[in-house]
Amino acid sequence: MTPAGSLLAAHDLHKAYGPTHALDGAGFSIHPGEIVAVMGPSGSGKSTLLHCLAGIVTPDSGSITYNGLEMATMNDSRRSALRRSEFGFVFQFGQLVPELTCVENVALPLRLNGTSRKEAERTALTWMERLEVDDLAAKRPGEVSGGQGQRVAVARSLVTGPRVLFADEPTGALDSLNGERVMELLTDAARSTNAAVVLVTHETRVAAYSDREVVVRDGRSRDMERVV
Amino acid sequence: MSIGHTLLGLLESGPRHGYDLKRAFDAKFGHDRPLHYGQVYSTMSRLLKNGLVEVDGIEAGDGPERKRYAITEAGVTDVQQWLATPEKPEPYLQSTLYTKVVLALLTHRDASGILDTQRSEHLRMMRILTDRKRKGDLADQLICDHALFHLEADLRWLELTAARLGKLAEAVTR
Numbered sequence A: 001m002t003p004a005g006s007l008l009a010a011h012d013l014h015k016a017y018g019p020t021h022a023l024d025g026a027g028f029s030i031h032p033g034e035i036v037a038v039m040g041p042s043g044s045g046k047s048t049l050l051h052c053l054a055g056i057v058t059p060d061s062g063s064i065t066y067n068g069l070e071m072a073t074m075n076d077s078r079r080s081a082l083r084r085s086e087f088g089f090v091f092q093f094g095q096l097v098p099e100l101t102c103v104e105n106v107a108l109p110l111r112l113n114g115t116s117r118k119e120a121e122r123t124a125l126t127w128m129e130r131l132e133v134d135d136l137a138a139k140r141p142g143e144v145s146g147g148q149g150q151r152v153a154v155a156r157s158l159v160t161g162p163r164v165l166f167a168d169e170p171t172g173a174l175d176s177l178n179g180e181r182v183m184e185l186l187t188d189a190a191r192s193t194n195a196a197v198v199l200v201t202h203e204t205r206v207a208a209y210s211d212r213e214v215v216v217r218d219g220r221s222r223d224m225e226r227v228v
Numbered sequence B: 001m002s003i004g005h006t007l008l009g010l011l012e013s014g015p016r017h018g019y020d021l022k023r024a025f026d027a028k029f030g031h032d033r034p035l036h037y038g039q040v041y042s043t044m045s046r047l048l049k050n051g052l053v054e055v056d057g058i059e060a061g062d063g064p065e066r067k068r069y070a071i072t073e074a075g076v077t078d079v080q081q082w083l084a085t086p087e088k089p090e091p092y093l094q095s096t097l098y099t100k101v102v103l104a105l106l107t108h109r110d111a112s113g114i115l116d117t118q119r120s121e122h123l124r125m126m127r128i129l130t131d132r133k134r135k136g137d138l139a140d141q142l143i144c145d146h147a148l149f150h151l152e153a154d155l156r157w158l159e160l161t162a163a164r165l166g167k168l169a170e171a172v173t174r
Helices: A046-053 A076-085 A102-112 A117-130 A146-158 A176-193 B003-011 B018-030 B037-049 B073-084 B094-106 B111-135 B138-163 B165-173
Strands: A008-017 A020-030 A035-039 A061-066 A087-090 A164-168 A196-200 A212-217 A220-223 B053-059 B066-071
Touching (some): A008 A046, A020 A035, A020 A046, A020 A196, A035 A046, A035 A176, A046 A164, A046 A196, A076 A087, A087 A146, A102 A117, A117 A146, A117 A176, A146 A164, A164 A176, A176 A196, A212 B111, B003 B018, B003 B037, B003 B066, B003 B073, B003 B094, B018 B037, B018 B094, B037 B053, B037 B066, B066 B073, B073 B111, B094 B111, B094 B138, B094 B165, B111 B138, B138 B165
Parallel strands (some): A020 A220, A035 A196, A164 A196
Antiparallel strands (some): A008 A020, A008 A061, A212 A220, B053 B066
16 A cells, blocks of 8 residues: 555554544655655644654554565664664754754764764764854854754754654744744755655644645544645 | 525525525625625526526415525536635635535535645645745745735634534534
């Protein structure tokens, strides 16, 4: 049931937390280089869908394939490796390590993968330039604004050259001007590397940066491109 | 708003006289702008001519003859097509959308599907404007922003309506 050419696809996902059915037959697919907005009201299951797709949460049933491989057949260390090297993450809040400088934060995923400090920070600076925050390299997260911090977080999410970027309400804590700039830079950077972006948002102005949208309601998803 | 489609939709629950149609329309959709009798009869004669309704019976009375209209299969298809086609995003769209949603609830169609399709159409327009904004100068950005904020307001209304569909269904089918 995997749509042809998709990089990441899910079919008939179910996930319950106690009596609450967060996902109730949801599906999803994304192609390389595609930006797909996952929309829906609070509590509809969109974040659970993202967590399942990213291998953070294991669904109760259903299938998720990444690059043609069934995620359920991967062991924990393979899934962790996938998250470290092929997936990138941007969240709404609290992503940067306060004790590290901004460049150390951006370099962190590379350091965890075994890259030398010098090489990791060199690559990190390149990404910080693209996100227009290279002048903040030596500052700590507490010394930068919310918008700047979010751009640092986007640089960090892209530093390993992920094939899929998961962004969960990436502009939720920003004003509209800063949010817009983050979205412009994020989508430009993703398109330049052909990364697929799973963009969870309830803001339509943010969703307008996507190529298409999937609507999640009561744990079920509706792919609008395939409906209209 | 398409009065013809709305009257057709109201006929789906059963044949009615023109007068009943006007009363039902005014109660559900008329608000501060009730229909004129002339509008009802001219619309019904157009629908009749196009084969979307048929005369189900004629009652003679003291005044003029009273025709009772029934929707045809072609009429049902016409309503279905109208409901499934998203509206072009434009100001004051909500009266048409409200009518479509209420009519869908009254005729037991998928009202949330109508809202989803409309959201998709709005987002399509927002993508075009966002792209134009990214490539344009400051004037372009300000012009596009104005349109984007209006579309966003429509979308907020769509979301709120989607969240209230249950209550709305209770209210309109009461």
